Amino acid sequence: MVKQSTETKTETEDQNVHNLNIDADETTEEQTSSMPSSCEIDAIIRKRVYAAIGVGFVPVPLVDLAALTAVQLELIHALSQAYGVEFKKERVKSILSSLGGGVLSVAAAPLFASLFKSLPVIGTTTGAATLSIIGGASTYAMGKVFDRHFRKGGNLMNFDMQDAKVYFKTKLEEGKGVVAKMRSGKKDDADQATPEAEATA
Numbered sequence: 001m002v003k004q005s006t007e008t009k010t011e012t013e014d015q016n017v018h019n020l021n022i023d024a025d026e027t028t029e030e031q032t033s034s035m036p037s038s039c040e041i042d043a044i045i046r047k048r049v050y051a052a053i054g055v056g057f058v059p060v061p062l063v064d065l066a067a068l069t070a071v072q073l074e075l076i077h078a079l080s081q082a083y084g085v086e087f088k089k090e091r092v093k094s095i096l097s098s099l100g101g102g103v104l105s106v107a108a109a110p111l112f113a114s115l116f117k118s119l120p121v122i123g124t125t126t127g128a129a130t131l132s133i134i135g136g137a138s139t140y141a142m143g144k145v146f147d148r149h150f151r152k153g154g155n156l157m158n159f160d161m162q163d164a165k166v167y168f169k170t171k172l173e174e175g176k177g178v179v180a181k182m183r184s185g186k187k188d189d190a191d192q193a194t195p196e197a198e199a200t201a
Contacts, residue, residue, distance in 0.1 A: 035151070036082040044082060045143035046182075048075035052139035053132045053179060068135045072096055072142050079143065083150035091156045098161055099145065099168050100138060136182070137175030144171040 048071050055067045073092060080087040145164050154160075 034084060040082060041079070041143075041147050044078045045075065045140060045147070048072070048078070048143065049136045049140050049175075049179065049182065053136040053183060055131070055135055068131075068139070069093075069096070071135075072139055075139060075143055076146055079146050079150060080156075085150055085155050088156050095156070095159055095161070095164075096142065099142065099164060132183070133176060133179050136179035137172055140175030140178055141168050141171035144175075 051071045052068055055071060073089065073096070076092045076096075077087050077089075079085075145168050148167065149159060149164065
C-alpha cells in the first residue's frame with residue numbers, strides 16, 4: 001500500500017512538471033508572437049518618414065519644426081504600442097532632444113533650414129528641400145534607435161543614451177540615402193536588412 005502511494009505521488013509530480021513545461025512553452029510562444037515583425041516596424045517608420053518629408057514643405061518657419069517634433073513623438077508612440085511598452089510623452093521628448101542635440105549638425109540644420117524659408121523664393125525652396133531631407137533622415141534614425149531598444153526588451157526608463165547616440169549617427173547617414181530614394185520613388189535597400197543585422201548593429 002505504501003508502494004502504491006509512492007507511485008501515485010511520483011505520477012502526480014511528473015504531471016506537475018509536465019504542466020509547468022507546457023505553461024513555460026506557452027509563455028515563450030506568447031512572448032514571441034507579441035513581438036512585432038520587422039515588416040510591421042518598417043511600415044510604422046516609413047509612414048512617419050513620409051510625414052516628416054512632407055513637413056519640410058510647410059511654408060511657415062518654426063511651425064514646420066513643431067510639426068516635425070509631433071511626427072517623431074507619434075512615431076515613438078506607435079512603436080511603444082507595437083512593443084507593448086508604456087509611453088511617457090515627457091520622457092520621449094527628453095530623449096529626442098538629447099539624441100538630436102548630441103549631433104550639432106542635426107540640431108542646427110532643421111532650425112537654419114526653417115529660418116531660411118523666410119527669404120523670398122530661393123529661401124523657401126532651399127529651406128524646404130533641406131528640412132525635408134534632414135527631417136526625414138532624423139525621423140528614420142529615431143525609429144531605428146527605438147526599434148532596436150524595444151526589441152532588446154528595453155523601455156523608456158532604461159534607455160541607454162550613450163549607446164543610442166552612436167547608433168543614431170549611423171542610422172542618420174543611412175536615413176539620408178533612404179529619404180533620397182523615397183523622394184525619387186525608389187524602394188530603399190534598408191528594408192531588405194534582416195532583423196539579425198539590426199540586432200548586431
